[in-house]
Each structure stands twice: as structure tokens, then as C-alpha cells.
Amino acid sequence: MTSAPASAMRSLDRAFDVLGVLEESRQPLRLSEVARRADLHVATTQRILNVLLERGWAAKEDIGYVAGPAALATAHAFLVNNRLSQVALPVLQELAATTGLTASLYVRVGLARVLTARVQGRNPLRYQLPIGEKLPLHLGAGKALAAWLPEAELTTLVERSTPFTRISGEQVTAEGLVTDLRRIKEDGYALSLSERVLDVTAVSAPVHRAEHLLGALGVTGPSGEVTESDHPRLIGEVRRAADAVAARCP
Structure with a gap:
């Protein structure tokens, strides 16, 4: 089995960084604020958020981004298992x-x-x-x-x-x-x-x-x-x- 390319692992790390920012926030965050807290470029943050939005891990409200409902399904799976x-x-x-x-x-x-x-x-x-x-x-x-x-x-x-x-x-x-x-x-x-x-x-x-x-x-x-x-x-x-x-x- 070949290991994942370093670039793929780096992208995964960045996605988790963005998820962590959304998870810890108690209010919607603007794109620039998510990028700042994740220590990422705005363009990179936007690409990650687009994927998270598509998969349900993030949601977009009028004033910013929040964690999405997909996290609830994972949390439920954890509690059950x-x-x-x-x-x-x-x-x-x-x-x-x-x-x-x-x-x-x-x-x-x-x-x-x-x-x-x-x-x-x-x-x-x-x-x-x-x-x-x-x-x-x-x-x-x-x-x-x-x-x-x-x-x-x-x-x-x-x-x-x-x-x-x-x-x-x-x-x-x-x-x-x-x-x-x-x-x-x-x-x-x-x-x-x-x-x-x-x-x-x-x-x-x-x-x-x-x-x-x-x-x-x-x-x-x-x-x-x-x-x-x-x-x-x-x-x-x-x-x-x-x-x-x-x-x-x-």
C-alpha cells in the first residue's frame, strides 16, 4: 500500500484546522475570520469551506460560516459505538x-x-x-x-x-x-x-x-x-x- 502524497495530507490537516475553528466558535464567522484563526490564506480557506459545505460539515448563514449538521451524525455514531x-x-x-x-x-x-x-x-x-x-x-x-x-x-x-x-x-x-x-x-x-x-x-x-x-x-x-x-x-x-x-x- 502506498502512502498518501504529502500534499494530500497537508490538505487534510488544513481542512481539520478549518473544522476546528468552526467547532470552537459560538457565533457565525466571516471568511476572513475563519482564515485568520486557521492561519490560512483566504483563497485556501474558501476552497476548503466549499468542500465542507457540500459534505454538510459546514453551513453558511447570512453573517458567516458555522459548523454543519454532518458533525451530529458522527457524534451520534460515537455515542452508539x-x-x-x-x-x-x-x-x-x-x-x-x-x-x-x-x-x-x-x-x-x-x-x-x-x-x-x-x-x-x-x-x-x-x-x-x-x-x-x-x-x-x-x-x-x-x-x-x-x-x-x-x-x-x-x-x-x-x-x-x-x-x-x-x-x-x-x-x-x-x-x-x-x-x-x-x-x-x-x-x-x-x-x-x-x-x-x-x-x-x-x-x-x-x-x-x-x-x-x-x-x-x-x-x-x-x-x-x-x-x-x-x-x-x-x-x-x-x-x-x-x-x-x-x-x-x-
Whole structure:
């Protein structure tokens, strides 16, 4: 079997770059803005968008381009066929019932995380996250994935994300993030207090199968309902749930 020409692979990379821009935007983008964010020439971006429009991966509105409906079909196929989400659901249901908090499962996509399953607790969070929502790795439950990144990818994450300020107002340097992730890897869990959303506490743990990191599982709730004395119990529940999911995966 012959390998694909370098030019074809480069075109594929560029198409994914454009898709990524549309995926991350929360509003329609003009052609020039898509090109700028994808770091491509306008003419190249237009050719890619034309193909994406034809295939349903992009759609054109009066004021710009947005992601197209073809992504929904792919997302549905993932949810139907993804073994991790299927085996995790009953564990998440039990975890939500036991803790009273919202239980979630995330998988890593590049230097981000994606929500693939969620079960609401007794008191639903004041904000809603739809399945498929893309979130940062350097905040909240994302750190339970980031702590196990290969060294090169960890370096890239730190360079791209730091310095930053958590929603609580705490400033985080590159050194501070690396120290935090090393501690999480040693402890086997991440505890987050008002990092991405104010007055929200999250406890998360990695789902490991042999040497493979499959995802991260965690619980989230209002800080007013999760006292410091609750932390050890929640950490234990989350880690047991993560282990249970891993044991059920093939």
C-alpha cells in the first residue's frame, strides 16, 4: 500500500484546522475570520469551506460560516459505538445517587476534553453542559487527564495555557500548573475549587486500563453543599467509580 502524497495530507490537516475553528466558535464567522484563526490564506480557506459545505460539515448563514449538521451524525455514531460511555453510564448513575452530585465522564481530544456522559445529581447545577461540549484541560476535571499527558504534549499545554487566571481570581503560572499536575499524578485524583465556574467544587480521577488513559470521571456540585469535611469521602467514591469503569472496559 502506498502512502498518501504529502500534499494530500497537508490538505487534510488544513481542512481539520478549518473544522476546528468552526467547532470552537459560538457565533457565525466571516471568511476572513475563519482564515485568520486557521492561519490560512483566504483563497485556501474558501476552497476548503466549499468542500465542507457540500459534505454538510459546514453551513453558511447570512453573517458567516458555522459548523454543519454532518458533525451530529458522527457524534451520534460515537455515542452508539463508544464502549467507554456505555459501561460508564450505570456507574455514573450510582455515583450521582450516592453523592447527590452531578457525575460526568470526559475523554481527551488533543489539548482539550469533551463531555461524553453526564448524570445530574439531586440538585442540578445552575449551568448546563451539553454532551459534546469541549472544555479546557488545565481547569477542573481536565487536570485528571492533563496530569498523564506525555511530556511533549504536557509542555505544549503549559506553554499554550499559562499564565491564566482561575474564575476565583487565583493566578496560575507555568510552574504552578506543572506542580499542580505532578501532585495530581502522585495522588491519583484532582480536587478543584472555583476554577472554571465560581463556587463550584469538582473531584475527578483518571480512568486507566492497563497503561492506557481512557478518560476522566468526576463529580461536581455547589461549594456551599460540599464542605471540606466531605472531600475525603467524595475522593474515595470517585476513585472507586473510576476503577469500576476501567474494570468493565474490554
